[in-house]
Amino acid sequence: MKDSSTFEFSIGAFRTTVTFSEDFPSIPDDPVLVVQDEHTAVLFPYPETQRVIIPSGEEGKNWHSIEKILGRALARGLERRSLFVGIGGGVVCDVTAFAASLYMRGARLHLVPTTLLAMVDASFGGKTAINFQGWKNMVGTFYPAEQIWIHPKVLKTLPERELRSGMAEVIKSAMLMDAELFQLLEGIAEQGGSLKNLSLGTYETLIRRSLLVKAFYVTKDLREQELRAHLNLGHTFGHGLESATHFQRYTHGEAVAWGLYRAMDAGLSLRVTEPAYGKRVQALLTKFGYAERVSGVRTEEILNAMQQDKKKRGTLRFLLQRTLGDTVLTTLDPDLVKQVIERGLEP
Ligand SMILES: NC(=O)c1ccc[n+]([C@@H]2O[C@H](COP(=O)([O-])OP(=O)(O)OC[C@H]3O[C@@H](n4cnc5c(N)ncnc54)[C@H](O)[C@@H]3O)[C@@H](O)[C@H]2O)c1
Structure with missing residues (x-):
């Protein structure tokens, strides 16, 4: 990839910056809460004190994950202007964004999509969701991320089926x-x-x-x-x-x-x-x-x-x-x- 490039979009009352980056983005120091799933937690390690890990796949897209994230944010003393960072596929992006939209009526949100689907779709556009009582994406909010980092190199570990x-x-x-x-x-x-x-x-x-x-x-x-x-x-x-x-x-x-x-x-x-x-x-x-x-x-x-x-x-x-x-x-x-x-x- 050549130089990193940046795009800015106005989505409703929000502004989203999308940056293509050759290096894995550096996550700002505290106060920050990183959300990952069981797979991205292994692929992109962060200090345990700074992160929450949710189950991989649709299993992680529920109230339990939201409670876990909000509970950890509160326990760590995150304030309203603190930063939530979701590092993962569409599930992590949807869940982190939903939790960020709820925390003290709206914390800051960065996303690092790590699947092709999340890069081209789920991380961008502001739809957040969890599955509820058997209904897919039934509960959620509109909450665009302020920053999305696209680092295509992470696709190297993605299975062929997920790329497809x-x-x-x-x-x-x-x-x-x-x-x-x-x-x-x-x-x-x-x-x-x-x-x-x-x-x-x-x-x-x-x-x-x-x-x-x-x-x-x-x-x-x-x-x-x-x-x-x-x-x-x-x-x-x-x-x-x-x-x-x-x-x-x-x-x-x-x-x-x-x-x-x-x-x-x-x-x-x-x-x-x-x-x-x-x-x-x-x-x-x-x-x-x-x-x-x-x-x-x-x-x-x-x-x-x-x-x-x-x-x-x-x-x-x-x-x-x-x-x-x-x-x-x-x-x-x-x-x-x-x-x-x-x-x-x-x-
Ligand atoms: N908000 C939106 O606008 C929007 C749009 C489309 C889809 N979605 C949601 O996105 C979800 C699907 O997203 P998905 O397909 O990314 O699924 P996913 O988040 O479940 O990720 C697929 C699998 O890939 C693993 N993975 C992630 N990054 C990896 C990497 N770099 N290397 C190896 N493995 C990796 C994950 O742990 C998971 O097991 C659905 O819940 C869907 O509802 C949301």
Whole structure:
């Protein structure tokens, strides 16, 4: 990577600085509370007195973690202007940000995302959350970090499957509004091979361009009144699959990629999506190794999970695309939804 570069964004009443850094960021001295999960605690050691460790994965995304973080902050005498630093994937970012937003009505917040998914999506944009009573991301706040450090070298230890999970969000970002990024992804897919072999420079470009796409939406619509919903391209079907399989069988990105196939299928069926574009997206997803058809789950289970989502969101809306950069938020006929899901399952 070349020189470190910095971007500043206004998100609602907040300002977020994103810095790409060649070195692991140095965490300011006390008063500070570092939050990590069991894996990032081992990878990036900090003095025990300064940190809290939460369980890895969705298991750590609950009230217990929040209580633990707030309790430690209080015990260490952190004040309102003290700093919380989350070092980890999307789970650590969501949980640290939620705890920081609550502590004395809002402590300072820095995030060091260490998964590709957290770099391109979860750390940026201000959504914080924990899972509650079986509902994913049901309780949370809007609280953008004041500083996000992107240090792509940390991706070196990330398993291939987690890299592929983050790559689905990169593909989604390209589809929303970045034709050059889409072409770059097609070039990468064409070469084949492991995502672990991509250069740090390539990762930096993928991350930077994805963040700029997300910034376009969140700087205009922090609280997801309308425009920000476009970031959910592929997510209505994807959440249905994730939820029907209890967030255990598929990573977030694998489910989103399946949702992108489904969104293309629905758009092609309705003649909304340009056939050449729909096929291009499907070919890209396939070359990256995402499953177009999944097994071990029934249409009804996915439909039920989507109905649960409907309870949470009011109406069940879907994002279709006419072509790259031309996205439509719409409702769909329930029969079509069923057929589209069925076509995404192994017979
Ligand atoms: N707030 C938002 O806008 C937003 C957006 C997208 C996703 N999310 C949330 O993000 C979460 C998913 O994030 P995720 O995919 O990063 O999952 P994750 O945080 O569970 O991380 C995946 C795994 O990678 C490990 N890990 C982290 N960094 C590593 C590294 N450098 N090397 C090796 N292992 C490492 C973690 O310990 C974990 O086991 C979900 O809970 C989702 O709801 C939030």
